[in-house]
Amino acid sequence: MDIKISNILKVVDVHRDQLYQEVLLWLAANVEPTYKDQVLKEHIYGSEILEELEQGAIVPPMVKDTLESISQLCRDNEAGYFRIIHS
Numbered sequence: 001m002d003i004k005i006s007n008i009l010k011v012v013d014v015h016r017d018q019l020y021q022e023v024l025l026w027l028a029a030n031v032e033p034t035y036k037d038q039v040l041k042e043h044i045y046g047s048e049i050l051e052e053l054e055q056g057a058i059v060p061p062m063v064k065d066t067l068e069s070i071s072q073l074c075r076d077n078e079a080g081y082f083r084i085i086h087s
Contacts, residue, residue: 010079011044014070016086024084026063034081044083047074 016024031053033043046052050059050067059067070082 009081010077012047012070012074012077012079012082013085014082016084019066019084020062022060023063023066026060027084030057037083042083042085044081047071047080047082 027045031045031049034046035044037043048071050064050071053059074080074082
């Protein structure tokens with residue numbers, strides 16, 4: 001059987017201990033993951049998370065800066081998603 005790969009999912013791993021607690025709490029309260037992993041609890045989020053928020057959403061400066069950095073890291077690595085992993 002000749003199987004051809006047409007799409008490879010690229011995901012940037014962000015270690016939980018590299019993020020401020022405020023960022024983790026804001027994500028949990030304000031953003032629905034693109035995919036919820038039911039076993040590992042390492043949910044996957046879209047790389048353009050800030051652009052996907054509703055207009056008028058309140059994003060604290062530290063959270064915004066962190067998410068912009070993660071989005072840039074995703075673009076640099078041609079990844080469409082990121083996940084927060086427990087290290």
